[in-house]
Amino acid sequence: MTSSVPVVPILAEIEAHQRRARLSFRLQSAGVWVGLAGALVFSLWVMGKIHPDFIGTWGPFILGGTWITVLVSASSILIATVLAVLGAIGRLSRNPLISGFAGLYVSLVRGTPLLVQIFFFFFVLPEFGVVLPAIPTGIVALSFNYGAYMTEIFRAGIQAVPIGQREAAESLGMPERLVMRRIVLPQAFRIVIPAIGNDFVAMIKDSALLSTIGVQELLWRAHTVGTRHFRTLETLLIAAAIYWVLTIVFSFFQERLERRMARGDR
Amino acid sequence: MIIDPSHAPSLGEVIVDARGIQKWFGTNHVLRGIDLKVRRRQAVMLIGRSGSGKTTLLRCMNFLEEPTMGSVEIDGLRVEADPLHGSSRARQEQIRQIRLRAGMLFQEFNLFPHLSVLGNLIEAPVRVLGKPVDEAVAAAEHNLEKVGLSDKRDEYPARLSGGQKQRAAIARALCMEPKVLMFDEPTSALDPELVGEVLAVMEELAHEGTTMIVVTHEMHFAREAADTVVFMDEGAIIEAGPPEQVLADPADERTQHFLRRFLSAFPDRSLDIHRG
Numbered sequence: 001m002t003s004s005v006p007v008v009p010i011l012a013e014i015e016a017h018q019r020r021a022r023l024s025f026r027l028q029s030a031g032v033w034v035g036l037a038g039a040l041v042f043s044l045w046v047m048g049k050i051h052p053d054f055i056g057t058w059g060p061f062i063l064g065g066t067w068i069t070v071l072v073s074a075s076s077i078l079i080a081t082v083l084a085v086l087g088a089i090g091r092l093s094r095n096p097l098i099s100g101f102a103g104l105y106v107s108l109v110r111g112t113p114l115l116v117q118i119f120f121f122f123f124v125l126p127e128f129g130v131v132l133p134a135i136p137t138g139i140v141a142l143s144f145n146y147g148a149y150m151t152e153i154f155r156a157g158i159q160a161v162p163i164g165q166r167e168a169a170e171s172l173g174m175p176e177r178l179v180m181r182r183i184v185l186p187q188a189f190r191i192v193i194p195a196i197g198n199d200f201v202a203m204i205k206d207s208a209l210l211s212t213i214g215v216q217e218l219l220w221r222a223h224t225v226g227t228r229h230f231r232t233l234e235t236l237l238i239a240a241a242i243y244w245v246l247t248i249v250f251s252f253f254q255e256r257l258e259r260r261m262a263r264g265d266r
Numbered sequence: 267m268i269i270d271p272s273h274a275p276s277l278g279e280v281i282v283d284a285r286g287i288q289k290w291f292g293t294n295h296v297l298r299g300i301d302l303k304v305r306r307r308q309a310v311m312l313i314g315r316s317g318s319g320k321t322t323l324l325r326c327m328n329f330l331e332e333p334t335m336g337s338v339e340i341d342g343l344r345v346e347a348d349p350l351h352g353s354s355r356a357r358q359e360q361i362r363q364i365r366l367r368a369g370m371l372f373q374e375f376n377l378f379p380h381l382s383v384l385g386n387l388i389e390a391p392v393r394v395l396g397k398p399v400d401e402a403v404a405a406a407e408h409n410l411e412k413v414g415l416s417d418k419r420d421e422y423p424a425r426l427s428g429g430q431k432q433r434a435a436i437a438r439a440l441c442m443e444p445k446v447l448m449f450d451e452p453t454s455a456l457d458p459e460l461v462g463e464v465l466a467v468m469e470e471l472a473h474e475g476t477t478m479i480v481v482t483h484e485m486h487f488a489r490e491a492a493d494t495v496v497f498m499d500e501g502a503i504i505e506a507g508p509p510e511q512v513l514a515d516p517a518d519e520r521t522q523h524f525l526r527r528f529l530s531a532f533p534d535r536s537l538d539i540h541r542g
Contacts, residue, residue, distance in 0.1 A: 094353060162374075162376075164372060165378065167370075167372070167376065168370070168372060168376035168378070169390075170330070170362075170365060171365050171368075171370035172369075172390035172394065172438070172439075172442055173362050173363075173365045173366035173390060173394045173395075173442065174389075174390055174393070174394055176358070178393055178394070182389065183378055186380045187379065190380070
C-alpha cells in the first residue's frame with residue numbers, strides 16, 4: 001500500500017480507521033481458526049485420545065517426513081513444468097505425429113487414476129529391467145501425471161499471448177522456434193504462474209499417495225508409527241497438521257509472488 | 267489496373283513489386299488483383315474506407331496474410347502466393363527473407379512487454395542477424411535518438427505512452443535496416459494528442475528518403491509526407507498519383523466521394539493542397 005500525504009486531516013483519520021477495521025477483522029478470523037483447532041485438540045486430550053509423551057517421542061520422526069514430501073513435490077513440479085512446456089508445444093504443433101503423440105499423453109494420463117500410474121511405474125517398470133528406488137519412482141510418476149495436466153495449462157497460456165506478439169516477432173524475421181522461445185513462452189509463463197502454484201499445492205497433498213510404494217514421506221511415517229503403536233489418531237493428526245501448514249505457508253508466498261507480478265511491468 | 271507510380275523522377279529503382287495480388291476470405295473477395303510498385307525513397311500512402319482492403323494488402327505483402335493469388339517481390343526476392351503449400355520449410359524461409367527486407371509497424375505497436383525498450387530493439391539484430399551485442403546496442407541507441415526516446419532506453423513498454431510505444435516500435439523496425447517500412451494505421455490506436463509525435467517521426471523518415479508504405483486515415487500527413495497517394499476501394503486500386511492530384515483534384519468519382527465524406531466528417535482538417 002502506498003501511503004501519500006493526506007490533503008485533508010479527515011482523510012488520515014479515515015485511513016487509520018479503515019486500517020484498524022481490517023486488522024481487527026483479520027485478528028478475529030484468525031482467532032476462530034486457532035480457537036476451533038485448539039478446542040478440538042483440547043477435547044481429544046481430555047478424552048484421553050492424545051498423549052503428549054507419545055507425540056514427543058514420535059513427532060520428530062513424522063516431522064522428518066516433511067523434507068521428503070517437499071523434496072519429492074518440488075522436484076516433481078520442476079520436471080512436470082518441463083514436460084508441460086514440451087507437451088503444450090507438441091499439442092499446438094502443425095505436425096500431426098507430434099500433436100497426436102502429445103494428445104495421447106494428455107488423454108492417457110488424465111483418463112487413468114494417479115494411483116494406477118504410481119503402481120505402474122513401481123511394479124511394471126522392473127519387469128523391463130528398470131529398477132529405481134522408491135523416491136525416484138515417485139518423482140517420475142508424479143511428474144508424468146502433473147506434466148499432462150499442466151500441458152493443458154501451458155497450452156492455454158501460450159494461446160493467451162496476443163497474436164500481435166507473434167506477428168511482430170515474425171515481422172522482424174525471427175524464425176518460428178525463436179519466436180516461441182524468446183517471445184511467446186516468457187509471456188505464457190507469466191500467465192500460468194498462478195495455475196502452477198495451485199498445482200504445486202495439490203501436488204504436496206497428492207504426494208501422500210507415494211506412501212503406498214514405500215516412499216518415507218509424511219503419511220508413510222504417520223501410518224507406520226500409528227499402526228505399530230495403535231495410535232493412528234495422533235499420528236494422522238500430526239501428518240494432517242503438517243500438510244496443512246505446508247500449504248498455508250506456500251500459498252502465502254504464492255500470493256505475494258502473484259501480487260508482485262501483477263504490479264510488475266507487463 | 268496496373269499502377270506504377272513513377273511520376274517522380276528523383277526516386278530510385280523499383281524495390282517493391284506486388285503483382286496480381288488477390289485475397290479471398292472464404293467467399294469474400296477482399297483484394298481483386300492489386301499491382302503496386304514502390305521505388306526506392308518513395309513514400310506511398312494507402313487511403314480508402316475501412317474494409318477497402320488496405321490493411322489486407324499490406325499484410326499480404328509480408329505474408330502475415332497468405333495471398334490467394336499473385337506474387338510479391340522485395341529487393342530482388344520474389345515470392346509467389348501458394349495457399350496450398352504455404353507452410354513448407356523452404357517457403358517459410360523465403361517468407362522470412364521477405365520480412366527481413368520489410369519492417370512492419372502495427373496499429374497496436376506490439377512491443378514485447380517482457381523486454382525493456384533496449385531489449386526490444388536488440389533482440390532481432392542479435393539473434394536473427396547475428397550482430398555483436400555492443401554493435402546492436404549502439405545502433406539501438408542511434409535509432410532511439412532518432413525517434414526521440416533516448417531517455418527511455420531502459421524502461422519497460424508498460425511505462426510508455428501510446429505515442430512513445432509506437433516510436434519505440436519504429437526504432438525497433440529501423441534496427442533491422444529494412445529496405446522498406448510498412449505501417450498499418452500506425453496512429454489509429456492513439457489518443458488524439460499523441461498522434462502528432464508519431465507522425466512527426468514518420469514525416470522525418472519520409473523526408474530522409476526512407477522507402478515506406480503507409481496505410482493511414484491522416485490526410486494531412488499524407489499530403490505533407492507522401493510522394494504518392496493510392497486510393498483503394500472494394501479491394502482494388504482506383505487511383506494513384508502525387509498527393510496534390512489525388513487529394514485535391516481526384517479524377518475518379520469514388521475518390522471524390524470518399525474525400526468529400528472525409529472532409530465533412532473532419533471539417534477542421536481541410537486539405538488546402540494548393541496553398542503552398
